[in-house]
Structure formats: C-alpha cells, structure tokens
Amino acid sequence: MVEFFDATVETVEHVTGDLYLLRLRDCEALASSQPGQFAMLRPRSWQVDPVLARPFSIFRTSGDRVDFLIRTVGRGTDSLVRCNAGERIDVLGPVGTAFPSPSHGPTVLVAGGVGLAPIGLWIDRADDGMRADATLIYGARTADDLVFLDELSQRVAVVVTTEDGSFGRKGLVTDEMVSLLDGCAEVLTCGPTRMMAHVARLAGEARVSCHVSLEARMACGRGICLGCAVPGVAGPLLVCRDGPVLPAGHVDWEQVLV
Amino acid sequence: MVEFFDATVETVEHVTGDLYLLRLRDCEALASSQPGQFAMLRPRSWQVDPVLARPFSIFRTSGDRVDFLIRTVGRGTDSLVRCNAGERIDVLGPVGTAFPSPSHGPTVLVAGGVGLAPIGLWIDRADDGMRADATLIYGARTADDLVFLDELSQRVAVVVTTEDGSFGRKGLVTDEMVSLLDGCAEVLTCGPTRMMAHVARLAGEARVSCHVSLEARMACGRGICLGCAVPGVAGPLLVCRDGPVLPAGHVDWEQVLV
Amino acid sequence: MEIRADSTVDMGVDLTGLALANPVMTASGTFGYGVESKDLVDLAELGAVVTKGLSPVPKEGNRAPRIWEAQAGVINSIGLENPGVDYFCEEYLPVLRSYDTRVVVNFFGQTEQDYVVCAATLDAADGVDALEMNLSCPNVQAGGLQFGQDPSMAGRLVAACRRATSKPLWAKLSLVGPVVEVARACVDAGADVLCLGNTIPAMAIDPRTRRPRLGALTGGLSGPAIHPVAVRAVFVVHRAELGVPLVGIGGIRTGLDAAEFLLAGASAVQVGTQTLVEPNACIRIRDELRAYCIEQKVTSVGQLRGACRLDGDA
C-alpha cells in the first residue's frame, strides 16, 4: 500500500560523473517494494521552490534503509544530492506497477544509464535460479557512467556497451540484444525512451514478451492529477498508476517519441 | 564609492540566541566604510527565492574582511546564516550616510539589540580621546541577547540595561539616558524604531544633537527604486540614500510609528 | 506554532446554507474524486472534498506533457479530463457518501447547455452538498471567449444553472480580468458563494529544443507564485460588499497563507498544488490555522473574516 511519510537522509555518496547514491532511513514502508516501483521524494527544505516532489526508482532496500541512484539533470536532482545527513524528506511510496515475476526461462535485462535502478532491484529480488537464467545488457555513454559493475557481474551475466567504446563493446545496448533473444522468455528494460522504443521493437520482432519502465513528469505520483499521461494504444496511460512498468505493446511508441 | 562585487563567506559563527557573526572576505571595497553605512547582501544560492538582497550594517572591518552581526528574523536572515564557508555572496556597498564625525565633547551612544552593529563600528573607528568621551548605553531583552560586552567595556564606558533585569540595570535604555544628557554634545542611536523615537525625543528635550540610524524594507539599496521611503518632516526620505543615518529632527516620528 | 490542547477554537464556517466543520477544503483537480485518497487521508477531517471538474459526457485530456514546474509554481494543462458526471454519480458518489465529509462537486462545459445538464444531474444526486461552477472555460458558441471573462456572459451562465438547482451554487472565477464586475454579475444571477480563483494562463518554452514545455502549448499557473494575486482578488471582491461568502484559492502552503485569505475577506479556503505534494496538507493547514487563532486570541475562526486592519484602525 502506498504510504506518505517522512524519512531521514542517512548519506549521499557521489558515485561517478553525475550519479549519486542517496540513502534514506525510516523507510519501513518501502521495505517490500517490488522491482520497478518508485517513490516520490521531496526534501522539506524545498519550501516554495522547487514545488513538486520528484520520482525515483527504488534501487536497493535493506531493513528500513532504501537507496536511490540519482542522476543530476536539473534543479530538483541537484538540490536533492546536496542534502545533508539528518535532513527530512517527505516520501510517497511505494508507487506504481512492478516488473512481472520472472517466468521460467531466460530473461534479458536491458538497462541504459540510470535506468539501471529498477533493474538492480530485480536482480536483488531474484533467486539464484532466476539470476542464472538472466543476462544484463548495460549501456552507457562512456566508461565513467558505469556503476556497480563488479557487484552486478557477481550475480548475473553482464554485457556492457559504451557509445564511445571506452569499456565493453562499442555501440548501443540494442546491438547486443538480438543474439540473446533466441529462446528468451522475457525482456525487461529501463532507460532513455528512445532506447526502450528500440528494445521494444526488437523484442516484438522476435515475439518475445517485453516490459518497459516509462518516465514522465509527475505532480502527485498517485493517479490523482492526471499529469503523467503518455499515449497508449488504447488511450492515455498514467505512468504513476498504470505504470511505470508496462507491457511494451500497450505503449503508442510513435506518439511517445514525438 | 558604492561598488557591486562578489565576496566569499569565510565563517559564520553563532554568537548567542538568534545572533550570528558573518565574516566575508574579498571585501576591499568596504574597508573604508564609515560607521552607519551598510551593505546589501545576497547569496548566489538564492536564485529565484528569496529575490531581494538584504541590508546589514557594517560591524567590523579588517583588511579585506568584513563582519556583520546578524539577527535571524525571517527567511532571508535564516538562510544567510546557514551559508557555508566558501559560498559566494553578491555585495553592494558601502551604502548610505554615516554617523557624523565626533565633535568634541561627550557622546552618548544608544544601542538596542542588533542596533549595536553600526555603533560597534563607530567605537572601532574612534580614537582614544573620542572613546574616553563616549558612553554606550546598550539594551537588550535579556542577558542572553547581549554580545561582545567585554570587548566593548575595554574601550568605552558601558551601561547595560535588560528588560527582565537579568544583567545590568533592569529597564530600558531610555531610563539611563537622561542623567547622561547633561553636558552631552551628541547622541547617536540605532535600534528598534520605537526606541529611537523615544531617544530622539529625550535628546530633543535636552537640546542635544541626535542622529538615528533608520530601517526600512529595501529593494535596490541605492536610491533607484524609491522603495525604502519613510516619512520625513520635509517629505519622504529614502533610507538607503538620505539615510540610514539621519538627524533625528528630519524624521516625522509620528508618521513613522503608525 | 505550538497547538495547546486545552484551547478550543470554533473552526466551523457557514457558507450560505452549507456548514463546514472547518474552513480548509481540497481544490478541484488536485484531489481526484476523494475516494482515491481514502487510505491516505482521513476524509472526515477535511472542510470539504472538492472534486475534479466534471462535464456532461466523458472528456479526454490534453496531449502530453501536461505538467511543467515553474518558479514557485506549477503549470498544468490536464485539459479537464474526466469520466463524465453520470459515471461520477454512479461509481464515486456512493463511496464518498459513506464517509462523513462534505462533498462539493466541480463542473464545467463548453456551452450553457453543458453546464445546465451537469447542474441538473448533480441537483438530483444524493450526497452532493454544493455545486462549484468552473467559469474559466471557453464558450465554443462565443468564439472561445471564456465565460468568466465577460460579466454578462458569466451572469447568464450562473442564472441558467441557478434555475437548474436549489442546492448551494458556487461560482469559481478567474483571477485575471474584470474580477469585481464578474463577481457582481454572478451574485446578481444567484451564486451563493464565490471562489477566487482558478489558475493564471501561463507558458514555458524549453530553450534547448525550442518546444513549448506542455503539449497543449499553454497551461494554468498554480502554487505559491499566485498566492498574492489571489489574496488581492479576494480583498477587492470583499470590499465590493456583494453579500456572499468568498472562498480563497491560490498558493496556500501553510496556515498563515490561509489566514491571509481570511483576513482579506474569505470565509474558507481551498488547497490545490500543496495537496499534490502532501496528501494531508489540508489537515495540517487546518491545525496551523487553529494555532494561529489561539495566538491571535480569537475563539472562532469566523472572527478573522475581513479582519485585516486598514488605515486608521487601531
């Protein structure tokens, strides 16, 4: 059940480049979050500006601790990663749909950049059998944007791509996907919208079930304001309520990419 | 000459109660400020809110360092004293009129609360002879609101009053004034408006010259916006240009106190 | 502000035939139909639930994106998406009725007829305590001019709805335009309560892509940025002495923000944007308002109405 509560900043760690790890405590309500679910975060210090809470995927949980992997892209994220230990943050969560429970058979996980966050929780929550069946394709612009590679590699098979070839294979995640789709039971993906659209198309062509985790600007995060609508094949979808995780086929990709 | 420049926060020290000492460096432009002059301060971090710079009296200078004595009363002052060392602050100054250069003869300085700031600079700038002739009446609500008493006492005669009698004489600064006005050449005062009005009246009755340092909400701090007007006997006075230090007789006290 | 438990303040307000337990309501469009929040918010603690706007038939919303954050404010272009007044009456109203809360139903249309249909339907519906007309809609039969921008058009519209319902009829006005003239026309036409007001037309453009931030190009600004504009609107309408209670809406975040509206002349308030980021905002604000009453030594929140001290007052 969604709860609204205030948590405390335990640490903010700079990971690399524009990526930070925000750890909150007093987050019992998020302990059983499912991979793909997210939380709306709003530091109390924001007062009149920024106004809105910001959505972030639940990346890791441990007791009443929750970690978020945050990429700074604007004033909200900039301010969030400058929070001091002990600051209070209003949290709404866990919100939204989760990736489907793994069916039997090989799973391909495709993460682009900070889209790693919900995929990371999937790996955490999976059992050994599921992990043995899973391959993560993890793409970034450059080697410096890759995080937690060692940890990830110990748990699932990992294929890394970078756009500049500074680590792993040079190219895009989609270049590595096709060869893995054969016999694959499920594709789960999170990353830039354009990337996910491509992933969805490849999975569709291979007739492999595919779930994507969409993004949209949000105000309420709980299906109230109708602000986070994205075009779906059967009418608008609310990313915070119908998503963020959606069967790829439900999304009207042409409209989304306009 | 007034300059607009950016300075760096060196330290912020909590003094007592709601009083803080803010030390800026890179303030060469303020080095020769006269007692009563002030500066408009605006941390770069404010961005869209708060909007306006805030005026503060120059309390002490030393080389390119300047100290401000700041009482937190609202969001601007609250935020200012939470600045970290190294933060950049836009500064406009020195602005405004100064207390008159001491004439010969006894001077009575009357400071209420944080009104001590410009009086403190007067004492710093005075020579030994002037200090020997000066008496400071320094009032506060309670003992905890009194600051720098030792330093002050080493330099001028100090009479302290507190409203609750927790230190010095119990009562108001004005209770102690009358006996000192006999033979006094000049009264200089800064503090709450109601207090200054009272001081001005007593000085007037004793036919002693009196200068007050007024306050007003300011936007530009340099005579441009006409925002800081206060009623004067000969039409409105701009606190930032005609003041803050004004001959008490120029102020229309009745209107000011409405 | 500390709240002393031993002090009692009468928080009730009377809005022409509708008594509220306290003056802090949700604002239309920021609390859905109330029922979505029943597990997060104690609905009985709200002054009233004000629903998302309804039209006679279901309405699609605007194209995405629909939300952009401005400075100290939010611009939205939801497009009044809703499932229609009948769906509301069948699906949501029975659930809402089971909670001990007042229900104010917001509605709108593109023609006078649309408004009248809604008003008649809601008049007949059990559990609707008051009807709030959103006048900030374009009149498609008058070249798209907003009903609420023209006093005579606003008056005609209110009069038509007045004939369709005997329940309390609230008119929600625009903060921009000839606000006093429109207010007077609405009261003359039979509005029981005036709500001030709606969002302010606004726009943002992404300089990098050169595209408008919203799919609908422009939207409505809400939040702290508009608070002083709304307080002024309440103040000038209050001074016009139209004889009906006013509801202040715009940028309320704290009990003191709400108090400003009451002092300016409002009898009650609605909280929109803040409710989006803090589901329980109304209840906290009510508590802060009660603490403010205690601090101001008033025993009834109604004593604050229009109690702003002007020149010459002591």
Place this chain on the structure above:
Amino acid sequence: MEIRADSTVDMGVDLTGLALANPVMTASGTFGYGVESKDLVDLAELGAVVTKGLSPVPKEGNRAPRIWEAQAGVINSIGLENPGVDYFCEEYLPVLRSYDTRVVVNFFGQTEQDYVVCAATLDAADGVDALEMNLSCPNVQAGGLQFGQDPSMAGRLVAACRRATSKPLWAKLSLVGPVVEVARACVDAGADVLCLGNTIPAMAIDPRTRRPRLGALTGGLSGPAIHPVAVRAVFVVHRAELGVPLVGIGGIRTGLDAAEFLLAGASAVQVGTQTLVEPNACIRIRDELRAYCIEQKVTSVGQLRGACRLDGDA
C-alpha cells in the same frame, strides 16, 4: 554556458525605426533615469535605458512601506513617484545624452491630457529615442478604470499620443485582462511597439499584525513568479500577427529566461526586478543570450524571434 570569443553573433535588433545594439534593456522603475548608475554600469552596453515613469508634473509616491517580498517575486507600491517630465528633460537628459546609449522614456498620466502633454514634451526633447506609454494607470475621468484594461479606451489614448509625437511610440500593456484585444487596439491606433507587460496586481497581509504589508494596501507583483504569465502573453499576442515588434518583460533572471520571450515572439526584452538586485544584470543576460545563440547555431539573435517549434514543425 561558455562564451567562445571567436564566434560572432549579430545581437542587433530593429524596433520599428529604432535600432538597438542588443535586445536587453532595463525596465522602467528599476533603473531610475540611468544616470544614477553611470559609475556601476557601462550604459553603452545596454540595449537601451528605459527610464522610470514620468508625469507632466512632479508626483509624490505612496505611503510606506512600499516593498514586500513575495514568493519568487516582489510586490511594490511605489506610486509612480517622479520629479516630472520637465525636470527630467533639464536635469537628467543632458547627462544621459553624453553616454552612447539609447534612451526610451516611460510616461503616464491620470487623464488623456496628461499623456499628451508628456508625449509632446518628449517629442521635442533632444536625446529621447522612443516613448513608452504605461497604460496600467487609472483613468480618473472614467471612474478609475485602467486605460489598459479597456480596448477602446486604450486605443483612444494611443491615438492621442500618436498625434503628439513622430518618434517611435511604445505601448506597455497589462499582463492581465483582454490582452490581445487591447494589443490590437493599440496597434490600430498607431503604436509602433508593444511591451508585455507590467506588474500583476497583488497583495500580502501580515498575519501577526493583521495589517497589509504595503502602505497602499495593494501593489504590483514582479519577478520570477510572473515570468510564465508574461511569456504566455507575448506568445498569444505574437500569434495574433499584429505586425509590430513585441518587447517581453517579466521575471527575466538569465539569458535563457530572455530566450523564452524571443522564442515566444518578442524582438527584445526588459529586465526589471533582477536589475534591482544586480545592477549589471542586463549585460550578463545579454552575454548569456549570445552564448545561447552560439549553442543554437544562430548567427543573429533576430532568428530566434517566434522560433518556438509548434506541432508538426521538425
């Protein structure tokens, strides 16, 4: 944004007969008469100096306090205090003329006659490059309704001033009210340039003392809070294709804020509140705008005008 010295961008703009070296001007009332700032700001770097508003005879201001800070904005009630148009022409204009800058003189009145007197005086004055009429003033002969709220009244006023001057005549409009209709009336009456716009009526009350924060009770809201409202006004007036250049005003703090106005359809901008807190704001904003042009690969700032990409554009 980094500014590459090797790139050249043509920053000049042409406002119906008045060429500016760059599109960033000061806004009336926030830069005095220019001369006060000559030691702090290189006046030649400004697109133009726009003066504080002048009336035919000296005018006292409002009672204190005159400034209150709102959320992301400032409310002022200065009351158009000024020493009169003749004093300006004798004392300030000769000094201003000695600097290589464009001078736009803002003026206002309480009657049509007031406006005409100012326009005629400024028409005759050497060193005045353009006249900016402030239409947000109450017409004392029309019960205090603002000239700029009524299209026909605005049109008559502009026509009267048009007859009094052959210099470029700019009309500065209100952001609230029937903005497109008023804009059209002004252009039809001969305005060369439209400026959008003035502050938005607003009010704040101190809950502790229950007094209005301003001596004049209400004032005008400026600053970041109104930026999206002003961008939208420029956008809708630009779409009306009235055939005159627009000047965007409201809440500009950065070069990107200014760029939004240009993309919405403005040819130039004015910077008010930010100039109060940063005397050199216009010059920094001009530099940021130039850097933005380089980033956007436009060789002339004029290419940004109305270049907002709407539906279907690539």
